[in-house]
Amino acid sequence: MTAPVHPAARIGHVHLKVADLERAIGFYAGVLGFELQQRFGRSAAFLSAGGYHHHIGLNTWESAGGTPPPPGHTGLxxxxxxxxxxxxxxxxxxxxxxxxxxxxxxxxxxxxxxxxxxxxxxxxxxxxxxxxxxxxxxxxxxxxxxxxxxxxxxxxxxxxx
The missing domain is CATH 3.10.180.10 (2,3-Dihydroxybiphenyl 1,2-Dioxygenase, domain 1)
Structure with missing residues (x-):
């Protein structure tokens, strides 16, 4: 049996593929209130609470204009x-x-x-x-x-x- 992970281990951030970066920023920053920390052009953004480098990464690198996965498929x-x-x-x-x-x-x-x-x-x-x-x-x-x-x-x- 493998030893358990150290009890101080935490999930540091989530990075999501999104179809529209501005729309996603509007939700995570405009509605939920996370603060925009950094942008990478028009394809990625990093948001957080309390000035941390990022709790949420958003990108359109492989998903610009994409659609959500259909029900019954694996994923988040x-x-x-x-x-x-x-x-x-x-x-x-x-x-x-x-x-x-x-x-x-x-x-x-x-x-x-x-x-x-x-x-x-x-x-x-x-x-x-x-x-x-x-x-x-x-x-x-x-x-x-x-x-x-x-x-x-x-x-x-x-x-x-």
Missing amino acids: YHTAFLYPDRAQLGDALRRVVEAGIPLTGAADHGVSEAIYLNDPDGNGVELYRDRPEAEWPRDPQGNLAMSNAPLDLEALLAEAP
Whole structure:
């Protein structure tokens, strides 16, 4: 058996193939609020939160004018963006609602609360916040007992700053 990866390992960024760079920047920067850090001409851009070099890379190198993969094919299911608390997740939901972007789902997983939507290229996006580990639901043996309960979106919006 292979030894597990070091516990400090993290996913540093996601790099997405998009059909239209400006449209993608409009979504990730204009709606979700990530900041544009750098552009490579008209074919790539790098965005982040808090001035990091990039959390999101966008490019049209192989995908300019392309279409999303059809259902039933392999590929990215979704990219998940972790918010620091419920108020900031509520703010993210407010931004999405104000932009008129439909949700594809919303759930209370016990360990986290999440809203789901698609970006303009059909890539799945999860916006979520984790509950403190001490609040995670567990079964009688101490194992995680995640769930898929409905999320009260009105209550979440009410917590937005």
